Amino acid sequence: MSERPKTPLLDTVNTPDDLRKLEKDQLRQLSDELRAEMIDAVGTTGGHLGSGLGVVELTTAIHYVFNTPEDKLVWDVGHQCYPHKILTGRRDRIRTLRQGGGLSGFTKRAESEYDPFGAAHSSTSISAALGFAMANKMQGRPGRGIAVIGDGAMSAGMAYEAMNNAEQAGNRLVVILNDNDMSIAPPVGGLSAYLARTVSSSEYLGLRSLASRLSKKLSRRVHHGLEKAEEYARGMVTGGTLFEELGFYYVGPIDGHNLDHLIPVLENVRDSEQGPVLIHVVTKKGKGYAPAENSADKYHGVAKFDVVTGEQKKSKGGPPAYQNVFGETLAKLANDDPRICAITAAMPSGTGVDKFAKAHPDKAFDVGIAEQHGVTFAAGLAAEGMRPFAAIYSTFLQRAYDQVVHDVAIQNLPVRFAIDRAGLVGADGCTHAGSFDITYLATLPNMVVMAAADEAELAHMTYTAAEYDDGPIAFRYPRGSGTGVEIPEKLEKLEIGKGRIVREGTKVAILSLGARLEEAKKAADQLEAKGLSTTVADMRFAKPLDTDLIEKLMRSHEVVVTVEEGAIGGLGAHVLTFASDEGLTDGGLKVRTMRLPDVFQDQDDPAKQYDEAGLNAPHIVDTVLGALRHNSAGVEEARA
Numbered sequence: 222m223s224e225r226p227k228t229p230l231l232d233t234v235n236t237p238d239d240l241r242k243l244e245k246d247q248l249r250q251l252s253d254e255l256r257a258e259m260i261d262a263v264g265t266t267g268g269h270l271g272s273g274l275g276v277v278e279l280t281t282a283i284h285y286v287f288n289t290p291e292d293k294l295v296w297d298v299g300h301q302c303y304p305h306k307i308l309t310g311r312r313d314r315i316r317t318l319r320q321g322g323g324l325s326g327f328t329k330r331a332e333s334e335y336d337p338f339g340a341a342h343s344s345t346s347i348s349a350a351l352g353f354a355m356a357n358k359m360q361g362r363p364g365r366g367i368a369v370i371g372d373g374a375m376s377a378g379m380a381y382e383a384m385n386n387a388e389q390a391g392n393r394l395v396v397i398l399n400d401n402d403m404s405i406a407p408p409v410g411g412l413s414a415y416l417a418r419t420v421s422s423s424e425y426l427g428l429r430s431l432a433s434r435l436s437k438k439l440s441r442r443v444h445h446g447l448e449k450a451e452e453y454a455r456g457m458v459t460g461g462t463l464f465e466e467l468g469f470y471y472v473g474p475i476d477g478h479n480l481d482h483l484i485p486v487l488e489n490v491r492d493s494e495q496g497p498v499l500i501h502v503v504t505k506k507g508k509g510y511a512p513a514e515n516s517a518d519k520y521h522g523v524a525k526f527d528v529v530t531g532e533q534k535k536s537k538g539g540p541p542a543y544q545n546v547f548g549e550t551l552a553k554l555a556n557d558d559p560r561i562c563a564i565t566a567a568m569p570s571g572t573g574v575d576k577f578a579k580a581h582p583d584k585a586f587d588v589g590i591a592e593q594h595g596v597t598f599a600a601g602l603a604a605e606g607m608r609p610f611a612a613i614y615s616t617f618l619q620r621a622y623d624q625v626v627h628d629v630a631i632q633n634l635p636v637r638f639a640i641d642r643a644g645l646v647g648a649d650g651c652t653h654a655g656s657f658d659i660t661y662l663a664t665l666p667n668m669v670v671m672a673a674a675d676e677a678e679l680a681h682m683t684y685t686a687a688e689y690d691d692g693p694i695a696f697r698y699p700r701g702s703g704t705g706v707e708i709p710e711k712l713e714k715l716e717i718g719k720g721r722i723v724r725e726g727t728k729v730a731i732l733s734l735g736a737r738l739e740e741a742k743k744a745a746d747q748l749e750a751k752g753l754s755t756t757v758a759d760m761r762f763a764k765p766l767d768t769d770l771i772e773k774l775m776r777s778h779e780v781v782v783t784v785e786e787g788a789i790g791g792l793g794a795h796v797l798t799f800a801s802d803e804g805l806t807d808g809g810l811k812v813r814t815m816r817l818p819d820v821f822q823d824q825d826d827p828a829k830q831y832d833e834a835g836l837n838a839p840h841i842v843d844t845v846l847g848a849l850r851h852n853s854a855g856v857e858e859a860r861a
């Protein structure tokens with residue numbers, strides 16, 4: 222256990238009010254102590270380290286200059302909020318980050334008045350901050366909206382929708398673009414190139430030398446009342462044209478680790494009559510911690526690690542990660558099929574598209590944080606004869622739902638959706654849970670929806686999807702590693718709409734969809750031990766349903782239970798609908814559906830999350846026994 226860092230100044234700061242009592246020349250030490258505390262804490266918890274390291278000085282400066290929580294500070298994505306949480310009364314809990322019952326890894330309204338808006342999905346901050354600004358303006362209350370948005374998050378359309386609408390807020394809206402020239406992977410696209418030009422422009426380099434004079438000049442201005450933001454903004458303009466055209470006063474780029482630059486600029490912006498202002502801050506992801514600075518991903522997301530060496534405590538070996546099974550399988554398929562291509566929305570490593578890209582760089586597309594564009598881009602590719610795989614996490618695909626409906630399903634275009642992080646995801650909590658994709662996809666005409674029970678099934682489904690040209694097809698699979706099952710060299714093209722019996726019984730039938738299959742098998746063992754002969758089916762498809770299999774099992778068993786890692790409206794709903802339509806439930810058949818509960822589950826270890834969700838073997842057994850205790854009138858008889 223490494224010794225906790227010594228933080229004498231940070232120990233005196235519990236809230237921003239305490240921070241604002243410090244002298245400006247103490248803020249450097251405060252920031253150094255804040256960085257040391259965060260490194261030590263995340264070493265014990267794991268989490269998003271790199272982005273928080275990059276905003277230590279910015280966090281200090283914002284809370285020092287602006288009147289938080291009256292001024293509403295909205296962090297985009299929120300994964301960089303650990304320094305913010307330490308400075309806003311949560312240092313005592315920072316080592317509970319991302320654990321069951323602990324602090325969320327993102328900002329969360331329920332946690333603190335200093336978290337006015339929850340986040341985790343990117344590019345929402347400007348819209349939210351604008352809402353706060355306009356609400357205060359309309360209610361005649363003080364209080365700005367301050368959005369801190371990264372260069373990666375700035376690649377999403379929603380950010381522009383908000384900026385396009387921002388002029389009405391005037392000086393009540395401040396947008397701080399935290400430009401560290403990184404997303405999770407290196408940033409992509411025209412915006413990234415634009416920002417790079419801005420930062421590398423000679424004016425910027427010149428500005429560094431101007432900075433010291435600037436702070437004196439601005440401070441004089443503070444004494445003599447404020448010139449219009451116009452003067453220093455225009456005077457400092459070094460290429461913020463894009464933002465100025467959208468109605469912002471552009472200030473920057475400025476060095477986001479230099480408090481002598483940050484404080485006077487923020488003070489000027491705070492006191493100016495003009496706005497909205499966009500301050501372009503240049504930072505380094507992973508700043509101040511060599512292992513992070515030197516790593517390719519800047520320690521974007523880390524396991525617990527040794528603070529001295531930076532070595533992460535990751536389990537080595539074991540079954541392959543689902544994302545890599547997908548990426549490597551697709552890469553193999555593409556060797557023989559030039560129509561196959563892959564799209565990721567800024568998540569190349571998380572989706573396994575990086576593995577595909579290594580083999581087929583000209584067929585892999587990272588569109589940035591732009592799921593909506595990614596889906597419709599895939600639709601265009603499909604319409605013109607390609608076999609596109611849109612590899613998007615279940616939760617992030619939610620952002621592109623209309624594109625799925627309007628651009629893909631209605632037109633019946635053969636887009637393949639590789640849906641990773643299906644089901645509960647553990648430390649990222651409810652914002653990242655893949656709870657709804659079965660529901661929101663299986664309800665769509667033309668859509669085929671598959672769910673892999675293990676990594677071999679995932680490989681078969683990837684192949685099946687590649688060969689399926691009759692319309693859109695989606696296959697979902699969980700976060701993390703597989704079960705260790707062998708992946709056959711020769712892949713099977715699955716028959717669309719057909720499930721498989723994995724265990725024969727006579728009294729109880731468990732219809733499992735996806736990765737709950739292991740629990741379903743365990744439940745069958747426990748039921749057999751109670752003399753209840755149990756069939757287990759892996760349905761494979763939520764749509765189209767294997768109605769022949771369902772009817773056969775419903776007509777030959779006493780109890781039928783469906784199990785899925787999805788919210789209501791998925792497999793169970795479709796099975797019940799089919800059964801009732803066909804009159805299969807008119808007799809004494811007992812049908813129960815098991816699914817995710819109707820709540821947003823907080824972060825915890827995934828196994829505990831599924832226990833809380835009631836989707837493990839004992840819960841399946843209890844559900845079956847409960848059904849058997851119901852008499853033909855549907856009344857439960859007393860437990861024996």
Ligand SMILES: Cc1ncc(C[n+]2csc(CCOP(=O)(O)OP(=O)(O)O)c2C)c(N)n1
Binds near residue numbers: 272341373506617620
């Ligand atoms: C809609 C959406 N898609 C994808 C993600 C996954 N994601 C989390 S952080 C991140 C990169 C953000 O880059 P940037 O905004 O520059 O922040 P930085 O990590 O550089 O501080 C991505 C793609 C997300 N949170 N939300």
Ligand SMILES: CC(=O)[C@@H](O)[C@H](O)COP(=O)(O)O
Binds near residue numbers: 269405522571642
């Ligand atoms: C902050 C964010 O949205 C991503 O970093 C996300 O946490 C990645 O999730 P995985 O760790 O499941 O890839």
Ligand SMILES: [Mg+2]
Binds near residue numbers: 372400401403404
């Ligand atoms: Mg960035």
